[in-house]
Amino acid sequence: MKLLIDSIQLGLLYGVMALGIYISFRILAVPDLTTEGSFAFGLSVSAAVTSLGHPVLALPAAMAAGAAAGAVTGFLQTRWKIHPILSGIITMSGLYSVNLSVLGGSPNLTLVRANTVFKLIPFLSKNDAKTVLPIFFALLCLGLIILFFRTHIGMCIRAVGDNEDMVRASSIHTGACKIIAFCVSNGLIALSGALIAQYQGYADISSSTGILVVGLASVIIGEAVFGRRSVTVGFISAVVGSLIYRYIIALATRYSPLPAHMLRLVSAVIVALALALPAFREHLGTARLRKGGTDDA
Amino acid sequence: MLDIRNAVKVFEKGTPIEHTALNNLNLHLEPGEFVTVIGSNGAGKSTLFNAVCGTFLLNRGRIFLDGQDITYLPEHVRARTIGRVFQDPMKGTAPHMTIEENLSLAHSRSTARALSFAPAKKEIALFRDRLSEFRMGLEDRMKTKVGLLSGGQRQAVTLLMCTIVPPKLLLLDEHTAALDPATAEQVMDITKKTVEAYRLTTMMITHNISQALSTGTRTVMMDEGEILFDMSGEEREKTTVDDLMRMYSTSRKKELDNDRMLLKKE
Numbered sequence: 001m002k003l004l005i006d007s008i009q010l011g012l013l014y015g016v017m018a019l020g021i022y023i024s025f026r027i028l029a030v031p032d033l034t035t036e037g038s039f040a041f042g043l044s045v046s047a048a049v050t051s052l053g054h055p056v057l058a059l060p061a062a063m064a065a066g067a068a069a070g071a072v073t074g075f076l077q078t079r080w081k082i083h084p085i086l087s088g089i090i091t092m093s094g095l096y097s098v099n100l101s102v103l104g105g106s107p108n109l110t111l112v113r114a115n116t117v118f119k120l121i122p123f124l125s126k127n128d129a130k131t132v133l134p135i136f137f138a139l140l141c142l143g144l145i146i147l148f149f150r151t152h153i154g155m156c157i158r159a160v161g162d163n164e165d166m167v168r169a170s171s172i173h174t175g176a177c178k179i180i181a182f183c184v185s186n187g188l189i190a191l192s193g194a195l196i197a198q199y200q201g202y203a204d205i206s207s208s209t210g211i212l213v214v215g216l217a218s219v220i221i222g223e224a225v226f227g228r229r230s231v232t233v234g235f236i237s238a239v240v241g242s243l244i245y246r247y248i249i250a251l252a253t254r255y256s257p258l259p260a261h262m263l264r265l266v267s268a269v270i271v272a273l274a275l276a277l278p279a280f281r282e283h284l285g286t287a288r289l290r291k292g293g294t295d296d297a
Numbered sequence: 298m299l300d301i302r303n304a305v306k307v308f309e310k311g312t313p314i315e316h317t318a319l320n321n322l323n324l325h326l327e328p329g330e331f332v333t334v335i336g337s338n339g340a341g342k343s344t345l346f347n348a349v350c351g352t353f354l355l356n357r358g359r360i361f362l363d364g365q366d367i368t369y370l371p372e373h374v375r376a377r378t379i380g381r382v383f384q385d386p387m388k389g390t391a392p393h394m395t396i397e398e399n400l401s402l403a404h405s406r407s408t409a410r411a412l413s414f415a416p417a418k419k420e421i422a423l424f425r426d427r428l429s430e431f432r433m434g435l436e437d438r439m440k441t442k443v444g445l446l447s448g449g450q451r452q453a454v455t456l457l458m459c460t461i462v463p464p465k466l467l468l469l470d471e472h473t474a475a476l477d478p479a480t481a482e483q484v485m486d487i488t489k490k491t492v493e494a495y496r497l498t499t500m501m502i503t504h505n506i507s508q509a510l511s512t513g514t515r516t517v518m519m520d521e522g523e524i525l526f527d528m529s530g531e532e533r534e535k536t537t538v539d540d541l542m543r544m545y546s547t548s549r550k551k552e553l554d555n556d557r558m559l560l561k562k563e
């Protein structure tokens with residue numbers, strides 16, 4: 001039971017990140033490597049502001065920080081025409097120094113004595129708050145992001161990922177659309193980091209290593225359950241995917257003989273296999289044709 | 298309406314493969330004119346459209362649209378007043394979005410506020426009306442993803458996207474060339490009706506010479522980045538496909554590259 005509750009709490013908090021990853025990975029159709037940097041940025045800004053006594057302010061501050069990081073990546077990509085993957089890597093690397101400075105030069109910061117949002121809710125014990133707040137934040141972000149992608153600007157962003165030439169021909173500034181999308185995406189990712197820091201009671205920069213793969217795994221698992229349908233379903237499935245991912249990880253840590261530090265490798269393999277599925281299918285198809293089968297078999 | 302003055306476009310300038318695609322070209326369009334553009338492969342027809350749309354800047358020359366100098370305006374700004382349909386039906390629409398979303402994207406460019414919901418109810422009624430004029434049954438499939446439509450249906454949607462807010466200039470680049478003959482005719486029919494109904498200033502590239510002579514109000518033949526012939530009115534009415542071919546070969550001392558041009562007189 002504890003296992004399930006823990007994975008629900010973490011699954012929802014990381015689900016906020018999965019929303020952000022869905023935007024870059026599926027809607028813009030570019031994997032955004034800023035993720036690791038912006039998650040850690042959210043984590044460190046939240047920890048720093050919380051330790052100063054402002055746990056609530058820490059959340060919008062972290063979101064703004066993440067959005068700024070996204071804007072930098074978007075700018076590098078659209079204005080300076082740097083390759084999308086490289087733009088993300090550049091921002092991520094730069095953020096490493098920024099994050100260390102935010103945490104006062106050390107890679108981690110403890111919040112045990114600080115007041116976090118989880119201790120602030122009236123009538124709720126800290127333990128209950130650790131369930132209620134993730135539900136609240138995940139649903140709030142999910143609802144807002146679904147609404148956002150039904151607005152004119154949201155529609156433009158979807159179209160940019162679908163057919164950029166056509167959007168440009170419709171007199172819409174594609175660069176601006178992309179930058180806004182990266183801001184929203186990384187803002188969500190940073191918010192997730194910010195909540196995780198307060199939830200765990202400490203910030204550790206290294207916890208963001210490989211976080212992009214975790215997000216991709218969530219998105220892919222979600223799609224395995226819901227299929228690839230509308231954007232709205234996609235966002236819901238990303239959060240559900242995150243929940244399932246956390247539960248699998250919790251079970252694996254508990255029952256498998258693998259030590260905890262092997263889990264990222266397991267996630268990496270899962271993501272690689274899932275992304276390879278189309279290639280596997282095609283290979284199976286050609287193999288069948290070679291054996292003399294027919295296309296419509 | 299459109300005024301192109303001494304347009305020069307050189308590709309790969311300063312390299313061994315330097316190539317002049319527009320060679321001091323001048324062209325003036327009156328409001329409401331419907332010009333068909335013909336010319337052999339590589340004559341510079343698409344390059345002319347690209348220059349007008351701002352896909353790249355000219356090496357020399359100026360372009361005016363409705364009195365405004367647009368020579369240095371960025372592409373997406375020009376797109377506010379210039380509509381364009383390409384040969385490739387995949388190019389003008391977003392395949393994973395619905396018909397109404399595609400149309401809304403094009404329609405709201407002039408009106409929408411960034412955070413208003415789209416497509417708006419009012420819009421949808423307008424789209425339904427306009428689509429039903431095409432008699433393709435698209436008005437009942439507004440929530441269908443455009444990627445599921447046939448090439449002709451996609452071109453019809455693209456054409457509506459370009460004209461739902463009447464543009465100052467409509468550019469059609471062999472927009473029926475990739476379609477089967479029956480569908481091509483249907484899309485041409487829609488095109489003519491739309492241009493007429495909104496009195497759009499239009500340029501249409503086609504490789505079908507007889508269609509070029511029978512459609513619109515004026516025909517221009519391009520070759521090697523220049524305008525070879527420019528005819529309208531009575532002169533154009535009397536001209537046949539054969540006349541055009543003859544005029545081309547006497548003036549250029551070579552045969553018109555006819556591997557792609559349709560020479561039949563129908």
Ligand SMILES: Nc1ncnc2c1ncn2[C@@H]1O[C@H](COP(=O)(O)OP(=O)(O)O)[C@@H](O)[C@H]1O
Nearest residue numbers: 308309318336337338339340341342343344345
């Ligand atoms: N972006 C480009 N870069 C280099 N050469 C180009 C480019 N676009 C067109 N050209 C060249 O310019 C000439 C005219 O091309 P184009 O305008 O597409 O001809 P068409 O009349 O068939 O539409 C061709 O020789 C073509 O190879």
Ligand SMILES: [Mg+2]
Nearest residue numbers: 342343344470
């Ligand atoms: Mg061409």
